[in-house]
Amino acid sequence: MTDTLLGVIDLRTLRENPDTVRASQRARGEDEAVVDALLNADERRRSAVAAADALRAEQKQLGKQVGRASGVERDALLARGRELAATVRAAEAGQSEAEAGLAELHAAVPNVVHPAAPAGGEDDYVVLKEVGTPPTFDFEPADHLDLGVRLGVLDMERGAKVSGSRFYFLTGVGAQLQLAMLNLAAAQATANGFTLMIPPVLVRPEIMAGTGFLGAHSSEVYRLAEDDLYLVGTSEVPLAGYHAGEILDLSSGPKRYAGWSSCFRREAGTYGKDMRGIIRVHQFDKIEMFVYCRPEEAEAEHDRLLAWEEEMLGRIEVPYRVIDVAGGDLGASAARKFDCEAWVPSQGRYRELTSTSNCTTFQARRLSVRYRDEAGRPQVAATLNGTLATTRWIVAILENHQREDGSVSVPSALRPFLGRDVIEPV
Incomplete structure (x- = not known):
């Protein structure tokens, strides 16, 4: 080697x-x-x-x-x-x-942090921008769980009965809302040249390890010991493995994929944190953008992924901010990460909805994904990822668009997919 x-x-x-x-x-x-x-x-x-x-x-x-x-x-x-x-x-x-x-x-050595990333830990991020104004209500805003129950969107009790804590059912219009949101994201991705993928959610150990998820955060991953397979926490994992061991043709530009999948996380070590509702759960659905490109193209591609995430947030009409995540809060594979955090009225603060990471050559080096340079020599590719929509978005949609009568106004971009303008209490 x-x-x-x-x-x-x-x-x-x-x-x-x-x-x-x-x-x-x-x-x-x-x-x-x-x-x-x-x-x-x-x-x-x-x-x-x-x-x-x-x-x-x-x-x-x-x-x-x-x-x-x-x-x-x-x-x-x-x-x-x-x-x-x-x-x-x-x-x-x-x-x-x-x-x-x-x-x-x-x-055991994580990726080299981008020199522009802030130093420090979880609380040392830098706010790059704020977009939109948090709504003001002339009534006491409900949280997403109370709203979800009244609207027939969520059933946490039966989720716990069937599967345990941090599981849930999306019911009726709740299931339709998630599909509307994910279909909107899929439409945006394909319009911007992404190839839509529905990947496997079980992967081999070498693929999970290759993406950097079996290091410090391995306790977050579900493993099926009898089959020696892992359940993915993001479709980034199978999409990173899609071209493992291959030499790509990147002469015409980056290869972009959008993976639609269910995702699974053990949430180990987070007992007592975000136990209410669907902010932090064991299973959720997500559309994840994933890109292979030349290393010199990675920073510009990172900016594009962030712009596409912001475009989606604009379509669901929620106030949000963009933060530059500090080096001590980065995953092993990321050199730099931007988070988009939406305003959550019931908590009076911003909460993460999307993130996009530039993993430079870290993952591709492990998975042996290469391309040929102008001289025909194999070189290691760069990889990037970014979330375009996920189940957690329902939290921000319900809370920011709630009305005094307990109904929720549907963002205009979602109406053609959902087939209604307002979600009424059951």
């Missing part, structure tokens, strides 16, 4: 700019000592490879000499060959051990 495809972050970047990786680790709040450990492991592997290669070359040359020798000289060469064979086996074992040590350490 070559350096350009080994592990996750580019080892060439590590060797040439170790301070960049150290700064990234600090921005994430991670241990920067891993950089020196990784450099040492890389040097051990390279030395082991060089030593094994030299011994194999000597062994090959000795074989040629044996073919030309005879008598005592041949016997001596054969004896030397047996000794050398044992030395080669030991050197190859040392090479394998060094490669395994490097791979294990390398896999």
